[in-house]
C-alpha cells in the first residue's frame with residue numbers, strides 16, 4: 001500500500017476558513033494523526049508529489065475557456081461557494097486556494113499510478129467530484145478523477161478497453177464525474193448519496209449512474225452498510241464478467257458522519273471505518289487495484305475519520321513483507 005501526501009495540500013484560506021464548514025487543514029491533521037499511531041508504516045508507505053498540475057495539464061480534461069474564466073473573481077466565488085472571495089485579489093485566491101488544489105489533483109494521478117503496482121493507494125486529499133468539464137461548483141474547481149483516468153490512459157497504463165469502477169460513497173452525488181464520463185462507458189459508476197441535498201437538481205448527472213443508491217433521509221450506519229453490501233458485490237461482479245477492470249476509484253467522503261454539517265446522514269465513526277474497509281476488501285477480493293480519495297468531510301472530526309481508515313489499511317497492507325496479493 002502507498003500513501004500520497006505533501007504538506008502543500010493544506011489550504012491557508014487567508015485566515016477566513018471560519019466562514020466555511022470545510023476544515024481546510026484536514027490533510028495535514030490526518031497525516032499527523034496517522035503518524036501518532038503508525039509512524040513507521042506511514043513513512044514507509046509515503047510517496048510525495050513532484051509538482052502541481054499546471055493549467056496546461058488541466059486543459060486535457062477541462063474546457064480551456066473555463067480555465068480562463070477562473071481569472072474572474074465571480075467565477076471563483078461560484079465554484080468555491082464563498083461569496084467573500086469576490087472581494088479578494090484573484091492572484092491571492094489562486095495562490096492560497098487553487099494552488100493546493102492543483103497539488104491535490106497531481107497527487108491523485110500519482111496515487112493512481114501507485115495503485116496499479118501496489119494494489120492500494122490513498123491520496124490524502126482530492127476527490128473533487130462536483131467539478132464539471134466547463135464549470136466548477138461545490139468547492140470543486142478541478143476534477144482529479146477525470147484527470148487521473150485521462151493521465152493513466154495517456155501514459156498507456158490503462159488501455160481503451162480497460163474498465164474502471166468508480167465507487168462514490170461521499171454523501172453528495174458525484175455530478176461532476178457523471179458529466180465528465182457522460183459518453184465514456186468504460187467508466188462504471190456506483191454512487192450512494194443523499195438525494196435530498198445538493199446536487200439534487202442535476203437530473204442528467206443522476207441518470208448517468210450505472211448503480212445508483214439513493215439513501216433514505218438521516219440514514220444511519222446499519223441501514224447504510226446494508227444498502228451498500230446488498231449492491232456493491234453484484235455491481236463489481238457484473239462489470240468484471242467478460243472484461244478486465246483495470247482500476248477502481250474509491251471516493252471516500254467522510255461527510256456521511258453524523259456530526260457533519262452538510263451530509264444529512266448519521267454514520268458513527270465506527271460505521272465510516274467499517275464502510276471503507278468493506279469497500280477495499282470487496283475490491284481486493286476481485287484483484288482490482290484501488291485508489292482512494294478523501295472527497296468531502298465538513299466536521300472537525302473529518303481528519304480523524306480519515307486517519308482511522310488509513311491507520312487500519314496500513315496495518316493490514318502497509319507491510320511489504322506480508323504479500324498483499326492474497
Ligand SMILES: [Zn+2]
Pocket residue numbers: 170171172253255295296297
Ligand atoms: Zn460531499
